[in-house]
Amino acid sequence: MNRKNKLFLKSSILIVSFIISFYGIGTANASTVKISQATDIKLGGLFPLTGTLSGGGVEREAAFRYAVDLINADDTTFPDINIVPVIKDTETNPDTGVQVAGEVISDGVVGIVGAASSGVSKAIASGPGQASKIPQISYSSTNAGLSNSTAYPYFLRVVPGDQFQGQALAGTLDDLDITAVATLASNDDYGLGGITIFEDEFEAAGGTIVTKQRFDQGATDVKAQLQAIADSTATVIVINAIVGDAGTVFSQAGDIGVTAKDGYKWVGSDGPTQKASFQDSGVTNEDKLAAMQGMIGTSPLRGVGTVYADFLAGWALLDSGDFAGAGDDDANLYATYAFDATFTFAHALQAMAAAGEDYEDGDLLLAKLKLTDFTGTTGKVTFDVNGDRLAVYDVVNLVGEEFIIVGDWNTVSGLTLDSTVDIDFDGEQPDSDNDGLPGFGIFIAIFSIAVITITSDR
Numbered sequence: 001m002n003r004k005n006k007l008f009l010k011s012s013i014l015i016v017s018f019i020i021s022f023y024g025i026g027t028a029n030a031s032t033v034k035i036s037q038a039t040d041i042k043l044g045g046l047f048p049l050t051g052t053l054s055g056g057g058v059e060r061e062a063a064f065r066y067a068v069d070l071i072n073a074d075d076t077t078f079p080d081i082n083i084v085p086v087i088k089d090t091e092t093n094p095d096t097g098v099q100v101a102g103e104v105i106s107d108g109v110v111g112i113v114g115a116a117s118s119g120v121s122k123a124i125a126s127g128p129g130q131a132s133k134i135p136q137i138s139y140s141s142t143n144a145g146l147s148n149s150t151a152y153p154y155f156l157r158v159v160p161g162d163q164f165q166g167q168a169l170a171g172t173l174d175d176l177d178i179t180a181v182a183t184l185a186s187n188d189d190y191g192l193g194g195i196t197i198f199e200d201e202f203e204a205a206g207g208t209i210v211t212k213q214r215f216d217q218g219a220t221d222v223k224a225q226l227q228a229i230a231d232s233t234a235t236v237i238v239i240n241a242i243v244g245d246a247g248t249v250f251s252q253a254g255d256i257g258v259t260a261k262d263g264y265k266w267v268g269s270d271g272p273t274q275k276a277s278f279q280d281s282g283v284t285n286e287d288k289l290a291a292m293q294g295m296i297g298t299s300p301l302r303g304v305g306t307v308y309a310d311f312l313a314g315w316a317l318l319d320s321g322d323f324a325g326a327g328d329d330d331a332n333l334y335a336t337y338a339f340d341a342t343f344t345f346a347h348a349l350q351a352m353a354a355a356g357e358d359y360e361d362g363d364l365l366l367a368k369l370k371l372t373d374f375t376g377t378t379g380k381v382t383f384d385v386n387g388d389r390l391a392v393y394d395v396v397n398l399v400g401e402e403f404i405i406v407g408d409w410n411t412v413s414g415l416t417l418d419s420t421v422d423i424d425f426d427g428e429q430p431d432s433d434n435d436g437l438p439g440f441g442i443f444i445a446i447f448s449i450a451v452i453t454i455t456s457d458r
Contacts, residue, residue: 041349041359042084043068043342044104044134046114046124051092052218052244053116055276059325059332060139061087064113066315066323067342078346080353090115092218092244094123102128110349110360111369112136113341116334117242118143118189119217125155133362135369137344139337142270142300143193149386154366156383158341158376159300159334160391162190165269166197168298168393168409169238170205173267175415176425180208181267182234184225184249186241188217194269195240210234217242222249226256238267246272247279253291260293265425268297273396273403274333282325284401294424295398298409301378302394303336308377311339340376347374399424 045064048057068083086107088100097120101112105128112134115121121141129136130153138146138157146152147161173181181202185195192214199209211232213225226249229237237258239246246268258264271277272295278288303311312329320327325335348368352359359365370383382390392410396403406423409415 037353037359039080039082039353040084041081041353042086042104042107042109043345044101044107044109044112044114045085045087045342046090046097046100046104046112046116046120047087047338048092048116048120049089051090053092053242054244055247055279055281056243056274056332056334057092057116059335060116060338062318062323062326063315063331063335063339064342066318066326067339067346070314071343071346078350081346081349083342083346083349090117090120092117092120092242094119097121098123098127105129105132105134109134110362110365111345113338113345114138116140118146118193121146121155121157122152122189125152129154133366135362135366137341137369139341140334141190143189144197145189145193147386147388152387154362156344156366156369156387158337158344158378158381158389160389160393162194162269163197164391165298165393166194166201168395168415169198169267169269170201170207171409171414172296172298172395173202173207173236173238174205178236179206180210180234181236181238182211182213182229182232183209184213184215184222184229184237184239184241186217186219186245187214188242190271191217191241191245195238198238198240198269215245217245219245220248221252223252223256226253226258230256230258235263236265236267239272240269242271243274243276246277247285247288250278250288250291251285254287259291260426261290266292266295268292268295270297270299270333273297273299273398275330275401275403276332278401289401293398294426296423296425297396297398297403298393299333299396299403300337300394301392301408302333302405303377304379305375307375308336311336311377336377340378340381343374343376344369344372344381347372397423397425 047061048054068085071078072082086104086109088104090097090100097115101124115124118141121138125136135154140159141157142159142162144161144163146155183195183199185191211228213228215222215225253259278285315326315331316329318326349359352368357364373382392408394405395407395409397406
């Protein structure tokens, strides 16, 4: 970083008074002998800078570097460490992910922030990560199978698993008295993992899946699947696919006539409920936007509290030329999770460095990471025995170009509804026929948040 950027960064830190609340990390498994180590610590960052997830990947990479800069500039909280980022592009490809993970491990990283997609994270966690005992924290891999700490012993994540998102989507539709849907998902770990759980939950509650459609991850033509839905009796479509694949679906929905203006209602997981799903290189694609208008969906809690507010204030001050996607107050959903994943490593590494513990020992570092307890941009960051995060979801509604947070869902209280304001599930269609669906004079109460411990059967 040049001198100008360093001065700018320090100024931005002072301006926004960025505060990370550190509650301390336990000393279990601590070495009884203090050792002397270099303060420069290499930390890997694996991001989809190209490929299907590149739309949001560049912002997550920027958030990682922003976090590193803040950590290195904070001599009060992190006096004994200096993070040296080692960044690679996974191309949203498991084979490439394994290759670049091996490269950063050979370069001497003590841990890895990443990957984005569940398929890439699985390949790394069961391959070079496990073989080299390198702890890995994902910021957006949600496949339920990654909760298997036996298969993926060095894997952690700061996002909740798909098993809870499937419950959230099914519970939301149940509360809205929707009893029949079509499902559409990609044939990858993320797409299949999430949609299967949703289908099981929805059918267990008495719902009917009219048709189940699948397409290959990265496919450029999904018209056959959309036509099958159009030929069915379903008017509500539940989609589970990574953001790039969701964009492909919505770019072709108009050709088949399964858009909001055609009377269809879309329900999405955290992949489609990102702005990148209706954007091309950051620019709104009007056809995509029109197709999915009125979508209701779920996404992990985007951010909360003063730490999140400070993050957004600092993010808005960054130069978008140096930090892709920054320079405004609207960061990509998983940018905040990449940010928190980086700080998770920083807190653990600082605690170990201060105590003279060997942070190059992957088992010791993993144990310390699992004891992490601090307040990040996305709330309280702690892990269960499987390396999973506490779960709470925003419920969002696409109105215009904004995904409006209209409430939350959690496993304790489910969905909380308020009838004071209408949800625009019809995509601003006047006098539309809801085909037997209830009137949507509903507003979902904002942030009735309960923190839920994720159980070991995730």
